[in-house]
Amino acid sequence: MITLPLLAALSGSHAAELSVPHELYTLDNGLTVILSEDRDLPIVQVNIWYHVGSKDEPKGRSGFAHLFEHVMFQGSENSPGEYFERLQEVGARVNGTTNTDRTNYFEGVPSQHLPLALWLEADRMGWLLGVLDQEKLDNQREVVKNERRQRYENPPYGRAWGDMMSGLFPEGHPYHHLTIGSMEDLSAASLADVTDWFNTWYGPNNASLSIVGDFDTETAKELVDKYFGPIPTGPEPAVTMADPVVLTESKVIRQVEEGVPFSRVWIAWNSPALWKTGDAELDVLSSALSSGKNSRLYRHLVHEKQVAKSVEAYQVSRHLAGVYMIEATAAKGYTTDDLVKEIDVVLASFLEEGPTEQEVANAKTQYEVGFYNRMKTIGQKANSLNSYFFYTGEPDSFQADLNRFLQVEVDGVKEWATKVLIPERLELHIRPPTPEEDAAKDVKDQEGGAQ
């Protein structure tokens, strides 16, 4: 439970310190453990972060961190069936996710089944490889390829994100490729790669385990010791680094995509990494530009000029770098060049004036609310404790994180907008084919003949 000790006495503009009481310790094998009791309901969350993501993939193996995540659900030596099997039976909610920086696994279980969840997580951390075979790998490779089709190939504009990452980050940069990877690299992944990846990255010393919910701390410690204690320490994990990058000249990519309903444009810049100076200022900038109907971009493009159907500005910040993005979809009858022109009108006046005091105050209020909303469930808390530990070394950084926003000032937003939203930027324009292009294609299809 989040404690708000001073709440009743508050009359000022901000609430009491956010805090999630917890215990943090390290096992002899290097596993970090974070325990936080919250006994409102008879449920408990087990959340593990392995400090490896798609940024750590070698050349030719894009998508492997995520494929490996799937393999982790295919059983381990003492529980060789589907990972879900024993957990779903007791009503658990189970999943895992992979991004550029880390891979996480989590299960929310009825509290009496905490031993089951820890036994299973420990077994795949320590004894995964014995039951893995080519058939299982091949099957999950197909599942992941379907995930790629479902998320990136079949939906309109699905490929845009990948084009932007490769445009903003040079070949060889850890963020150059998407976490989902390429079909070619997924096809190339072998059983030997699985073994290597596991031995290199999945040691307890490269992971942190957070448990939040209805449990007794002493009992949990005994269980963690029993199941995770005997797992041998892995090699010292390598640290993937990247020098800051910035575009030195503008890039404009224009694409025609069949089946998209409207033209859409993305304008993107390299920006500061998560928790770095400027990161919070850019979030406040996004609030002023596109949060709510009277934000600057929305009001100008959607409400007044009506050249756009929608517009959004956002800072995506990760461990090694960030990306600042403005994304706009054209209203019927307008082109992406119309959108860019109007976006530039708004940006030019913002860079000139900076935000108003009210815009900055609104953004702070908005972030305060956002923090409350993301501290409501034990699953969110367990994941945040791990996330804060990974990025800052201190699991209970809720207030410190909020403070980053509360400390933002008008001048800082203007300064960082000027530093980041430079003329050298990436533009990706996607439009549907014109009726003439469609007609030409139909003729070509017929000439090609039906097989």
Place this chain on the structure above:
Amino acid sequence: MTPRLTLILLALSACGPKTSAPVDFRASAPAPLERSEFKLPTAQEAVLSNGLKVHYIQDATVPMTRVNVAFRMGSHMDDAETVGLAGATFDMLNEGVEGFDALAMSGEMKRLGASLSSSAGVDGSSVSLSSLTRNLDEALGFLTKALMQPTFPASEWERIQKTYLQNLQQARTSPRSISSRVFTNAFYAGEYAGRLRSEAHIQALNVDAMRTWWSGHAVVENAIVGAYGNLSLEEILPKLEAALGSLSSGSEVGTLEPTAIDLDQTEIRFVHKSGAAQSVIRMGRDLGVSYGDEAYWPARVANGAFGGMFMARLNMNLREDKGYTYGASSWTSQNYGDERWQLATSVRTDATAASLFEIFKELADVGGDAPVRPLSAEEIAYAQGSSVQGYPAQFETAGTLLSKLSDVWIYGLPADAVEAYISNVESVEAEAAQAAFADLVANKPLLVVVVGDWDVVGESVTALGYPVVQVDVDGQAIDASSEE
């Protein structure tokens, strides 16, 4: 032996060591700890001076308050001339109120750390306010205005109308939206008023009609309030009274029980999408039972084992065994009248016919006079355990209980429906579940929609032997002669 006891024993024998502990503690799953008691959270009840019913849950987790006004109103009230009216009216509540235009209203919300949203569903709709508790009084003023003094400005409607037209165009390009639109349109055979909007419907809507509709229906008799936050009931009631106590009285709206398509045989409606990387498959039928009917819980529990979870037959076959898809599931959904059963998955293009074949095979295996592979007692117990033991986690945020309570009111369910869930699921016998699923789903014709590349998969899908009709993105038959 009671059903509940059976379940616990099954769970123990599946999870725990049967006899003496094995030498290696790691070799088998650990026994559970002592079971903590689950007490369903309860909502406090109150009635405002105008008769408006309130459910309130005090939740001190964060200094926020949420007030949701649920209405037993929605697109079920639209008739052939006013398709889309309910939805548009609810959307417009947020586009201008007495003294504030849309932009000013949005600015005030942002300043207060609040948000106001309104949207209509088919059977029920809602207007919701969420706010920092310290700004609640001011924020509630906007909820009051949205409910009692909306202005329905014509200039905003003109803009929203354009957005609707563009959204419709967008929905016709996304394979998943297409499958859902075509399915819903065909399922209710164009008769149900909840049917989807066309350009002509959107063009026909106007703000005068919205104004009349809103003032005629948005009355105490059609509304119920669910709220939660860190204040006590005593603290919040006067605020709710001030904000909502003057909502006027009027007449209650009726309900509409939709008539689903009557199928003689399973049929496939195919929407061609050139170059599609996947095919979207969607199918379903009217279950023919509703809450309170004998087969209702057996059918729901059986669906859990058939397709309602990761470990269900459907996903194990299509994803984990064949690798055709990222996931496949089936579910039952509530509306006025009978429950609906649906199944959906996106499969790799070259496995479209094979996926359909496997789905029909799974259905055939549990159907017929002597099912080849009936849903077993173990599978049913597994599905029951999953639903029952997973139930407490649903109540982590107070919003879940409140939305379940408003559903109880909207659908006229028994007052103990939320509390009785666990015993309703546990009391299902395996044979009854298998029989209900066979009878209501597996042995019955299904409506199937496939969105994919016809040039690549048309032939193999047709070869499955079911009648196939090619339709456009709105569900209209492309070759008129092949319909009927």
